Amino acid sequence: MMEINRGPNNLTKIDTPKILQVKNLEVTFRTDAGSIKALKDISFDIHQGETLGIVGESGSGKSVTSLAIMGLIPNPPGKVTKGEILFQSRQFGPVNLLDISAREMREIRGKEIAMIFQEPMSSLNPVYTCGNQVMEAILLHENVSRKAAKARTIELFKKVQLPEPERKFNTYPHEISGGQKQRVMIAMALSCNPSLLIADEPTTALDVTVQKTILELLDILKDENDTSIMFITHDLGVIAEIAERVMVMYQGNIMESGDVWDIFDDPKHPYTKGLLACRPRLDIKMKVLPTVKDFMEINEHGEIVEKSDHKYASVGEALLFNFLTEDDIAERNIELSKQEPILKIQNLKTYFPIRKGLFKRSTEYVKAVDDVSFEVYPGETVGLVGESGCGKTTLGRTILRLVEPTAGKIIFNGKVINELNKKELREIRRDMQIVFQDPYSALNPRITVGEAILEPMRLHNVLDNNAQRKEKVIELLETVGLSKDYYNRYPHEFSGGQRQRIAIARTLSLNPKFIIADESVSALDVSVQAQVLNLLNELKEKFNLTYIFISHDLSVVKFISDRIVVMNKGKIEEIDYAEDIYIKQKSEYTKSLIDAIPKGTLDDIRKVQLDRRLKREKKLKDKIIKK
Numbered sequence: 001m002m003e004i005n006r007g008p009n010n011l012t013k014i015d016t017p018k019i020l021q022v023k024n025l026e027v028t029f030r031t032d033a034g035s036i037k038a039l040k041d042i043s044f045d046i047h048q049g050e051t052l053g054i055v056g057e058s059g060s061g062k063s064v065t066s067l068a069i070m071g072l073i074p075n076p077p078g079k080v081t082k083g084e085i086l087f088q089s090r091q092f093g094p095v096n097l098l099d100i101s102a103r104e105m106r107e108i109r110g111k112e113i114a115m116i117f118q119e120p121m122s123s124l125n126p127v128y129t130c131g132n133q134v135m136e137a138i139l140l141h142e143n144v145s146r147k148a149a150k151a152r153t154i155e156l157f158k159k160v161q162l163p164e165p166e167r168k169f170n171t172y173p174h175e176i177s178g179g180q181k182q183r184v185m186i187a188m189a190l191s192c193n194p195s196l197l198i199a200d201e202p203t204t205a206l207d208v209t210v211q212k213t214i215l216e217l218l219d220i221l222k223d224e225n226d227t228s229i230m231f232i233t234h235d236l237g238v239i240a241e242i243a244e245r246v247m248v249m250y251q252g253n254i255m256e257s258g259d260v261w262d263i264f265d266d267p268k269h270p271y272t273k274g275l276l277a278c279r280p281r282l283d284i285k286m287k288v289l290p291t292v293k294d295f296m297e298i299n300e301h302g303e304i305v306e307k308s309d310h311k312y313a314s315v316g317e318a319l320l321f322n323f324l325t326e327d328d329i330a331e332r333n334i335e336l337s338k339q340e341p342i343l344k345i346q347n348l349k350t351y352f353p354i355r356k357g358l359f360k361r362s363t364e365y366v367k368a369v370d371d372v373s374f375e376v377y378p379g380e381t382v383g384l385v386g387e388s389g390c391g392k393t394t395l396g397r398t399i400l401r402l403v404e405p406t407a408g409k410i411i412f413n414g415k416v417i418n419e420l421n422k423k424e425l426r427e428i429r430r431d432m433q434i435v436f437q438d439p440y441s442a443l444n445p446r447i448t449v450g451e452a453i454l455e456p457m458r459l460h461n462v463l464d465n466n467a468q469r470k471e472k473v474i475e476l477l478e479t480v481g482l483s484k485d486y487y488n489r490y491p492h493e494f495s496g497g498q499r500q501r502i503a504i505a506r507t508l509s510l511n512p513k514f515i516i517a518d519e520s521v522s523a524l525d526v527s528v529q530a531q532v533l534n535l536l537n538e539l540k541e542k543f544n545l546t547y548i549f550i551s552h553d554l555s556v557v558k559f560i561s562d563r564i565v566v567m568n569k570g571k572i573e574e575i576d577y578a579e580d581i582y583i584k585q586k587s588e589y590t591k592s593l594i595d596a597i598p599k600g601t602l603d604d605i606r607k608v609q610l611d612r613r614l615k616r617e618k619k620l621k622d623k624i625i626k627k
Contacts, residue, residue, distance in 0.1 A: 020046040025083035038064045040252040051229040053243030057525040060249040111141040114189035118201035120181035124173040131169030156187040179210035207387040212596040234525045237598035240605045270296035270306040277318040278530035280559035289530035290318040341375035348408035368394040370570035381547040383561030391570040433512040437519035439499035443491040450487035476505040497528035
């Protein structure tokens with residue numbers, strides 16, 4: 001029986017039937033070091049037509065929870081060792097998903113419980129067309145002809161707003177963008193009208209504008225089909241946009257759960273406070289981002305407790321005592337601009353030929369960087385922001401001549417980079433370095449991290465011998481917050497955040513003056529991201545570094561940057577100080593980027609939650625009237 005009533009803050013409380021009940025669930029994995037409990041006696045419910053957000057860092061148990069519900073825990077090494085997963089099946093009635101047969105689970109999986117995975121490229125089969133993959137799901141679960149399945153697939157492509165749906169039916173995954181691949185995955189997940197949709201980090205790797213579109217799309221489809229959604233992410237800002245309730249997880253435990261408004265307005269657990277505080281904000285400029293470690297610690301009993309000597313008593317206090325005034329920002333900008341630029345980009349162009357015909361002649365060009373000009377001052381951080389395909393990464397690589405420019409000038413410390421020969425270029429590369437997005441692919445898996453950091457020093461004859469270089473490597477490891485004991489370990493033994501610190505240490509080994517950070521924090525959890533952003537700022541002050549910081553996330557760029565360059569289709573839309581870009585955008589494109597960012601402020605969250613609840617209340621009342 002559905003009930004509608006009013007709760008605190010005048011938010012509408014809607015009680016609908018429970019479609020899923022997880023009771024005392026425990027999942028254990030066997031490893032060489034012994035058994036590890038990935039989930040520790042967790043319990044929660046999902047109601048019909050609601051979105052439950054599950055948030056937490058990597059390793060918190062979010063994805064393991066979803067795999068347990070889907071019956072996809074690999075056994076061995078994993079095993080559900082305790083608990084119940086009760087589901088209201090359309091076909092079988094109320095069932096415990098842990099007790100039904102493999103055949104019955106296959107009937108439910110995909111048809112009644114569907115899943116959107118984080119990385120669509122690895123989830124879609126590269127040798128089949130997008131249309132055939134969605135058709136396959138329909139034919140597997142529905143008694144329809146191929147013609148009817150194809151018609152439904154094209155209809156689904158229209159529903160998820162894929163451009164040219166008939167043409168997209170015959171395209172392969174590699175021929176479409178990341179956002180379009182994710183829409184194909186959503187179409188596949190919705191192909192059999194599931195009662196429960198599990199979305200596991202579906203927007204993490206997407207631009208903010210594409211992310212906003214996907215979140216809006218999921219909301220619309222949920223309302224149209226009365227589907228329940230379990231939305232998994234590490235970003236509480238996204239949760240505020242999409243969910244009615246939120247569950248915060250850490251190391252296999254549920255730390256806190258409740259209505260989104262209640263959790264954001266008055267978080268009780270120190271871990272939740274840390275997650276809320278560490279996300280870069282658009283409304284104020286922070287000196288240092290608070291981290292989870294500022295709020296919590298683990299006591300002698302292994303329990304997570306509030307930090308005894310905590311810096312901040314609340315999220316509000318973390319923001320109140322840790323921001324830069326307008327005068328502080330203006331004074332810094334004036335001092336930076338008094339200097340001679342360390343880097344000058346003049347009318348830079350990087351074109352890629354499109355070769356067609358029998359003789360592969362170049363008749364057209366992709367203008368990845370198209371007549372770009374700007375300057376960077378010593379000690380400054382210039383943010384480079386825009387959607388995927390705007391040319392920001394190509395610009396960064398062209399500056400370092402990892403990609404050869406078509407025209408224009410790159411002047412670094414008075415030297416024209418694009419006129420240097422190989423020997424001269426090699427010498428100047430000691431002063432110009434890059435930190436890539438994926439540290440794992442940037443590090444050789446076959447050599448230790450100590451050797452990886454030492455290698456560039458040996459190549460460029462930094463210091464007199466390997467003994468001195470090893471001492472320098474240990475110093476660098478400690479500089480980026482890692483132990484000297486890590487010297488002989490391999491990249492696979494570290495977390496993503498630790499690997500990025502190793503990549504930064506390697507970059508610093510040549511004592512550079514200028515660093516390009518290319519999406520260097522985009523794949524990290526928000527708490528780890530905060531630590532790496534703080535580290536980059538500390539290193540800038542310590543070594544007098546100059547950065548170009550490339551990202552599609554304007555809130556991250558605003559935190560770390562003095563000025564921001566907004567790129568679109570190879571051209572510069574606008575350049576301005578970071579604060580001014582946020583307050584008074586000159587370009588509609590920049591405005592669309594800023595509008596797409598989940599704001600995360602209480603006023604915004606309250607408005608979103610009220611709108612969602614009122615809309616849902618109206619829909620449910622209309623249902624009652626019709627009955």
